[in-house]
Amino acid sequence: MAGRASEKQIEVVLAIETNFVIGYVWEGVTILEHIWNLCQQFRIEVVIPEIALSEARSSLMKRIDRQVEAIRQFRFWLNDIARAAGMKEQVRQIKQCLDGIETELQRRKQLILKALEMFAQACTVVPLTPQVWARAYVRWKANMPPFKELDCLVAETLLEFLRRRRAKLSLFLTMDAEDFDHPEIHEAFRQRKALMLFDPYDVVVEFRKFYGVA
Amino acid sequence: MPKPKYAKRGSSNSQRKLTENQRRLLLATPETVTERDPITRKIRELLSVFPLELRRRWAEEWREEHRRSK
Numbered sequence: 202m203a204g205r206a207s208e209k210q211i212e213v214v215l216a217i218e219t220n221f222v223i224g225y226v227w228e229g230v231t232i233l234e235h236i237w238n239l240c241q242q243f244r245i246e247v248v249i250p251e252i253a254l255s256e257a258r259s260s261l262m263k264r265i266d267r268q269v270e271a272i273r274q275f276r277f278w279l280n281d282i283a284r285a286a287g288m289k290e291q292v293r294q295i296k297q298c299l300d301g302i303e304t305e306l307q308r309r310k311q312l313i314l315k316a317l318e319m320f321a322q323a324c325t326v327v328p329l330t331p332q333v334w335a336r337a338y339v340r341w342k343a344n345m346p347p348f349k350e351l352d353c354l355v356a357e358t359l360l361e362f363l364r365r366r367r368a369k370l371s372l373f374l375t376m377d378a379e380d381f382d383h384p385e386i387h388e389a390f391r392q393r394k395a396l397m398l399f400d401p402y403d404v405v406v407e408f409r410k411f412y413g414v415a
Numbered sequence: 416m417p418k419p420k421y422a423k424r425g426s427s428n429s430q431r432k433l434t435e436n437q438r439r440l441l442l443a444t445p446e447t448v449t450e451r452d453p454i455t456r457k458i459r460e461l462l463s464v465f466p467l468e469l470r471r472r473w474a475e476e477w478r479e480e481h482r483r484s485k
């Protein structure tokens with residue numbers, strides 16, 4: 202991406218996951234917008250696992266597809282009404298409206314994809330490698346925290362990234378304390394000199410401390 | 416000239432040169448920041464067709480699904 206800081210310039214890394222994408226891109230949560238803004242201003246590297254991005258994308262696409270599917274079901278019933286009740290003309294008009302709605306839904310789907318793409322281009326997207334996948338699978342199968350399959354993939358992807366990449370300050374923000382707030386995960390991130398945080402305001406506090414304005 | 420035995424007081428953090436704008440932004444409370452960066456502006460523009468209520472509902476639905484996932 203043009204304007205992204207080179208590796209040499211990066212002092213701070215902020216790792217995020219699905220809930221940041223949903224909160225910032227989709228919901229427009231103020232504190233997350235603020236953190237994003239700070240990352241842009243201070244050339245902080247925002248790191249996201251590919252699997253987290255894909256989870257956010259599929260979650261939103263699924264909801265649009267659900268509406269498109271409802272329209273298709275509706276058309277099916279309308280065909281039945283047209284035949285049985287002899288209301289061909291009325292049904293034709295309704296179908297015309299439905300066509301318009303479906304076209305609009307497809308357009309909105311593209312808008313979401315474009316917004317997510319724009320976000321992804323400004324981040325470092327960490328790919329899911331077979332090695333990471335295997336480690337995550339073992340973690341999940343062994344019933345180790347964060348327990349859930351997707352969360353294991355997120356955790357292992359970030360741990361692998363942070364093993365290779367050392368910044369002066371590395372933070373991992375997840376608002377999912379329920380799944381991630383376990384001593385084993387804290388320790389794994391600590392070993393990679395990274396701090397796991399659950400409250401976005403704490404990220405701002407860490408940034409302030411790092412830049413010496415606390 | 417020999418090196419001083421002890422480093423000067425103050426961490427390297429305090430030596431980071433910040434612009435006035437960066438300093439102001441860092442100290443601001445999120446709710447009072449009115450200017451958005453170009454990416455946020457563009458994203459908000461793209462998604463403006465979706466009502467806030469719908470965006471919140473879908474986000475909550477996702478959270479609930481994630482909570483129930485294994």
